[in-house]
Amino acid sequence: QMGWGDLGVFGQPSKETPNLDAMAAQGMLLPNFYTANPLCSPSRASLLTGRLPVRNGFYTTNAHARDAYTPQEIVGGIPKEEILIPQMLKKKGYISKIVGKWHLGHRPKYLPLEHGFDEWFGAPNCHFGPNNSSRVPNVPVYNNSEMVGRLFEEFEINRKTGESNLTQIYLQEAVDFIRLQTEAERPFFLYWAPDSTHAPVYASKSFLGKSQRGRYGDAVMELDDSVGQILSQLKSLGVDDNTFVFFTSDNGAAVMSGPNESGSNGPFLCGKETTFEGGMREPAIAWWPGHIKEGTVSFQLANVMDLFTTSLALAGVSPPDNRTLDGLDLTPVLLKEPQTILNRPIFYYRGNELMAVRLGQYKAHYWTWSNSWEELKKGINFCPGEEIPGVTTHEQKEHTMQPLIFHLGRDPGEKYPISRISPVVEQHKKTLVPGNPQLNMCDVAVMNWAPAGCEKIGKCLKVPKSEPKKCDWPH
């Protein structure tokens, strides 16, 4: 949810991320790093599986080129056939923990401990409302496979003041986990996934009102501070030289949420939900003292799916050979030759439609769409303040015969179309085997009414009658 332009090192005028900026100065900055999808759930599914959402099932075919994620009504989740990072790392004795938002399905079979994680502290869905459990349950907070409370209830987020100490709880979980594994001399994988920069944005009392940027900036400062504390913990335990740390975000800043509830995509067009650069270019920093040369910048085109392949390479685990992986092993770039650029495309999807592709500095749009006129008329704007005729279109516009092409070096803002690419895309399309779409069906009965463990703490809610229906994805 953090945007490319939210870090000082990426040009945020407020320069309020001293810890992330220092992390970059001690490590490698990747200005050409992407997510696999401009939305949270598919992006996270790709990070953990090393595969595009269209392969791992995190997409919808309910309508053409729709963004979809896992709200509480969702029926689907991460298929059991998918292999996640922690499952692979287990082969080398790693213990794995996720702290924070999961978002790969909240029904029991989809939860983290069913998919290779040994520990989990956090929420299965996104924390936006409601604030009571009447029409919709508040999202539960799990400790491992049992809930320990609900957001807005035991885990307070004050919608009015924006105060919540959830990030501090997540931080404590992280540093404790690191300490315990280090003491036990166990190799570990920590997936730290806080969500305070997602609307409703929240921060702890000691950060509220501290930034130049309002509540969103306060949340960014707290995350920055947390990253600083995690790196400090690694240093003080003496394991900074054998711990690979990577910082990135799941999608571009949600600029449709307005200035108090969203961040900056720097010079890039539009934001979250779109396949323009603002939706998918992410801040990214790799850190590993003594292994990654300090103060380097790599212009490698890279993405979250590379973290799957790269983590495996670092742990000495061979990648699964019975499926297509979309990630590259970045270790040659990270550890040896930051200036060598591996040739590879970046694909931009909405649903199962390939909207755009980037090759080198060139990006070709096969389809353009921001959101519909209907939404726009209601005040939902994916590109506030930006309008590029024929580019930020409000109808789905096809350009497959004559792709809209931009040179992202000269024109990072995608304002000045030029012309043509193609064979890599044909190859990609020909060899693509779509996974079974998980985000088509919704049912009020599958919500978090009564998650495992709810009895113990008296937090079960009555499950309503099942009413399966096609989910509605308006943009």
Place this chain on the structure above:
Amino acid sequence: QMGWGDLGVFGQPSKETPNLDAMAAQGMLLPNFYTANPLCSPSRASLLTGRLPVRNGFYTTNAHARDAYTPQEIVGGIPKEEILIPQMLKKKGYISKIVGKWHLGHRPKYLPLEHGFDEWFGAPNCHFGPNNSSRVPNVPVYNNSEMVGRLFEEFEINRKTGESNLTQIYLQEAVDFIRLQTEAERPFFLYWAPDSTHAPVYASKSFLGKSQRGRYGDAVMELDDSVGQILSQLKSLGVDDNTFVFFTSDNGAAVMSGPNESGSNGPFLCGKETTFEGGMREPAIAWWPGHIKEGTVSFQLANVMDLFTTSLALAGVSPPDNRTLDGLDLTPVLLKEPQTILNRPIFYYRGNELMAVRLGQYKAHYWTWSNSWEELKKGINFCPGEEIPGVTTHEQKEHTMQPLIFHLGRDPGEKYPISRISPVVEQHKKTLVPGNPQLNMCDVAVMNWAPAGCEKIGKCLKVPKSEPKKCDWPH
């Protein structure tokens, strides 16, 4: 002409300014630094006089709120009553040189050596066309008070390839001047004003094609390299510890010139010619090893006029007391307390109309205008790809009764208006004594037909009949 977003340290994705980024790491970055006007001539007049264009005469009243500069037809120039930095520094024995574009009037009485500079190598006007001296003379290049050739003639700029070694000549002039003054143990003031990032953008052969950003990026790389060489020269001569160096630009990136001929204003709205942030927020770095703490960031609201007052303070010269100065002495911020912020407004003018003011994080627009519908229809767009209803207006829209207010911390892109300021502005308006406008009158006869020295080199052209007329300022 360089934009805020053109430096790596300010978020340019290409990260192609290693020398400027290093200068920032060794000195102080000022993310809230402004020019006095979104256009070249008034901005430079303000830098050298420490006064707003509306005071020093660098504005027009031909029509309401018009941008104006000094083309070859201009009659006016910097008035003799104005006091420039080099005139003040002379009191302490400084020798002063300008290298590059002057732009404060090209008629003999307006030239640099008539206004306190001891030396000059460069051009009096901007280098855009034509490429021959028929309808309009090509701009002369002066060495001190005599021309030594013309642009596109003795000083080639290849419009097709973009090749010109002018920046290398300017660099040589700078390093030679620094060496000579250091050897003679004379205090010096060097105003290094290259113009290669102004359309038509040019670069030397060794930089052409080297950047990720096309020709504009090549020019930026050459300027960055030149700054690196100037700082190296200071270090190798051992005078880095007693030389104050400041880097900034005269106006925001000229985004109307398109991606090959203009730069980036980062997260800011619109560009050159406008009083939105993209027009007036400038990249700025202060450098003085041993005096300015390395790696500092100051959020002080500052501007080019402060360089007048600050330079005098550094040289131990009292500022003139017989006129209003708009610049602050920044030495407390630069040398002592980077985190102390001096309270002061930033004024944004077009002609003699106060378009906007910034106080702290708040900016109020009294008038909004990008450019006219007529120009826009011709394809001249001051905010390409950006459109904020009621903000980037194509008619001059008055908001004096209810200013359009933005919080630049939360909303650096000026997309989300909020409400109200005022007493500082009233005070400013009440006490303002406008100077005599220098940019109203034009005459074909005052062009650079026969500048001083043209006889010696056989470069004089016939001066046509005088035809004084009001200059036309369409935006």
